[in-house]
Amino acid sequence: MYGYEVMNVALKAIEDVCAAGGDPTDRKAIRDAVFAIKDFDGALGTWSFDANGDTSLTDMTFYQVQGGKYASVGTFK
Secondary structure (H helix, E strand, O other): OOHHHHHHHHHHHHHHHHHHHOOOOOHHHHHHHHHHOOOOOEOOOEEEEEEOOEEOOOOOOEEEEEEOEEEEEEEEE
């Protein structure tokens, strides 16, 4: 799921750079567009990047294989 989300963010950044008339091969422009994303509505919910490049997604759920199936161990902040 995270790989899917990363690709969607990359595509949004490229679209944003192109919409602004920029060069989609300019790595700095794409990076800046990624970190400018706010309230991204994606597969992981709605989230943003902060000034440090971290996401606003702070909860993590851990799973363990029990009886051949994934079982949630708990969700942590």
